[in-house]
Amino acid sequence: MLTQTELKQNVAQAAVQYVLPFLTPETILGVGTGSTVDIFIDSLAPHTSRFRGAVSSSERSSARMAALGIQVFDLNDVQAMPFYVDGADEIDRGLSMIKGGGGALTREKIVASVADQFVCIVDESKQVDHLGRFPLPVEVIPMARESVSRQLAQLGGKPSLRSGIVTDNGCQILDVSGLSISQPAQLESRINNIPGVVSCGLFAIAGADVVLVSTQGGVRQLKKNAS
Structure with a gap:
């Protein structure tokens, strides 16, 4: 093995x-x-x-x-x-x-x-078979962290700040668990359009x-x- x-x-x-x-x-x-x-x-x-x-x-x-x-x-x-x-x-x-x-x-x-x-x-x-067991990373501008978190929660997710991490872009990451990702491309577009989101970890x-x-x-x- x-x-x-x-x-x-x-x-x-x-x-x-x-x-x-x-x-x-x-x-x-x-x-x-x-x-x-x-x-x-x-x-x-x-x-x-x-x-x-x-x-x-x-x-x-x-x-x-x-x-x-x-x-x-x-x-x-x-x-x-x-x-x-x-x-x-x-x-x-x-x-x-x-x-x-x-x-x-x-x-x-x-x-x-x-x-x-x-x-x-x-x-x-x-x-x-379906994406979502691994929490979805979302890179956010720090000042928008809480407003983005609220909108991700409205999508059914449970966002959690990744502790102690600053990205190479100087931003923070929210790891979002609990999302039902049946249409990955649509969800990627919707999250990317939230003000304050730099990018989300869906590559669809x-x-x-x-x-x-x-x-x-x-x-x-x-x-x-x-x-």
Whole structure:
């Protein structure tokens, strides 16, 4: 029986093999945040001669890449990237996701929006039929925390301030439990439109394009709209 760490290692290595054939000396990759992505970065580092560098969704990932010799670019200096590779806290059958357990949801959403393809890397424990068991992170401007909390409660959620966390954007995170997420894209749009919300951790309006799922039987590949 593979441990969760071994499952993460397998899917991280599969992601490296997925992107390698498309890399050129001018390629800039998008790289996310989290424990599985940490392993992806470590697995990508031996191939630095194959690509130009990467854009990161967090200071944590930027520091890890720089320490391993991967050149880190500011997104403002990048016009295009073929892949954004990141994990998820939950992913459903339609490849909609909840992200933000590591607190980088806004930057993850921004970097992902520039990439041609979002490659999500997860172990099988992250697959669900319906999103919502994992509390939904919502990044908020501090002065709006309580007003946003009241509106999230009106949607049926139970918001809780994530203690001791300030995002890379200088904001706070509300973790919202108890939501019934039957229509992820609609809920994402509704929460994003609440004044004071920077971004919510639903990635449904633009979900994953490809998912690599690490299972006890190997790494499976899922694609959006695939039968």
